[in-house]
Amino acid sequence: MDPILDIRNASIAYGQTVVVPELDLSVAPGEFIVLLGPSGCGKSTLLSAIAGLTDLAGGQIWIRGQNVTWAEPKDRGIGMVFQSYALYPRMTVEQNLSFGLKVGGTDKATIRRKVAETAGILQLEPLLKRRPADLSGGQRQRVAIGRALVRDVDVFLFDEPLSNLDAKLRGELRIEIKRLHEELQRTMVYVTHDQVEAMTLADRIVVMKDGHIQQVGTPAEVYGSPANLFVAGFVGSPPMNLLAGQLSGGELALGDGTRVTMTGYPLPEGAAGAAILGLRPEQLFPLEGALPEGACRLDARIDMAEELGPSTVLWCDIAGTRCCYSVPGRGAQAHGAELPLFFYPGAASLFDAQTGQRL
Numbered sequence: 001m002d003p004i005l006d007i008r009n010a011s012i013a014y015g016q017t018v019v020v021p022e023l024d025l026s027v028a029p030g031e032f033i034v035l036l037g038p039s040g041c042g043k044s045t046l047l048s049a050i051a052g053l054t055d056l057a058g059g060q061i062w063i064r065g066q067n068v069t070w071a072e073p074k075d076r077g078i079g080m081v082f083q084s085y086a087l088y089p090r091m092t093v094e095q096n097l098s099f100g101l102k103v104g105g106t107d108k109a110t111i112r113r114k115v116a117e118t119a120g121i122l123q124l125e126p127l128l129k130r131r132p133a134d135l136s137g138g139q140r141q142r143v144a145i146g147r148a149l150v151r152d153v154d155v156f157l158f159d160e161p162l163s164n165l166d167a168k169l170r171g172e173l174r175i176e177i178k179r180l181h182e183e184l185q186r187t188m189v190y191v192t193h194d195q196v197e198a199m200t201l202a203d204r205i206v207v208m209k210d211g212h213i214q215q216v217g218t219p220a221e222v223y224g225s226p227a228n229l230f231v232a233g234f235v236g237s238p239p240m241n242l243l244a245g246q247l248s249g250g251e252l253a254l255g256d257g258t259r260v261t262m263t264g265y266p267l268p269e270g271a272a273g274a275a276i277l278g279l280r281p282e283q284l285f286p287l288e289g290a291l292p293e294g295a296c297r298l299d300a301r302i303d304m305a306e307e308l309g310p311s312t313v314l315w316c317d318i319a320g321t322r323c324c325y326s327v328p329g330r331g332a333q334a335h336g337a338e339l340p341l342f343f344y345p346g347a348a349s350l351f352d353a354q355t356g357q358r359l
């Protein structure tokens, strides 16, 4: 399928400072793409370049097979929702929703129909006569989303639309946005620094750092097979355990001399040298009885337990590194207890310690 949005070799600069150097990204029609990365990595800059609010210093942007690199924002056929609600305070919800269409010269009957449709989708009907001041934060943000939605566009750009809301509301609206996407099947490019939002909303996550794409993949790929140490550390909470060692002959010697045979791991031919073993907290299991086939043993000394309700995170020392693993339910362990654990090397991650790249 032809991409609906195609960013080709785009670079973006503020004056002499290049913020995004030579970036490529293709988005398929109907896809939910999340741009994820720490604050300042260039997510908003990239989004505003797609919208046409920031010029490219090089490269091109194509939307629906048209080169829109120099097209005005209004001619790009996109809708945008920002972090701040930016509603017109003197207008009612209904007027806020219809304003853009009115200015654009849409006839009254069409405006009425579109506003009614949008209000239905976002459950805004009971609020149509209210003004923004009389709405909660979540309701205001729903109106802001509605304002983008009433327009006849099929690409939506969201810049951290939930980050001004409290945690509970953020969770609720996150589900609404997901439902909205499932219902409308329109293309969405969504910026966030929140990895939970990225994991739950995205068809594909684009992990960024310093203007560079680190990895593009489904949430499962980004979480399960991070492309490098940055992605491994940025995605996942509690974070991936990272154990340094020396690799040779398919065996990793950890700092304290523990030897780990990487059975089942697709090691590149002749891989050797300083390496880092990455284990998600749920990839470590208490060892009771014999070691299962294909598994490898590690010994842990328990440091602290965090009970989260449905599960418990146990912090421990493994081969001189502070690690954690999770067990279902209440898993209180005595401080200082020595416990054997196991993991499956075939499901683990392994990185080159020098380059940080996945082996």
Ligand SMILES: Nc1ncnc2c1ncn2[C@@H]1O[C@H](COP(=O)(O)OP(=O)(O)O)[C@@H](O)[C@H]1O
Residues within 6 Å of the ligand: 014, 019, 037, 038, 039, 040, 041, 042, 043, 044, 045, 046
């Ligand atoms: N208008 C601007 N002028 C100069 N530098 C800017 C401007 N906007 C953003 N920047 C810089 O560009 C970098 C990327 O910013 P931004 O795209 O806002 O990051 P993010 O959205 O990922 O937090 C940052 O270093 C930021 O300081």
Ligand SMILES: [Mg+2]
Residues within 6 Å of the ligand: 043, 044, 045
């Ligand atoms: Mg931003």
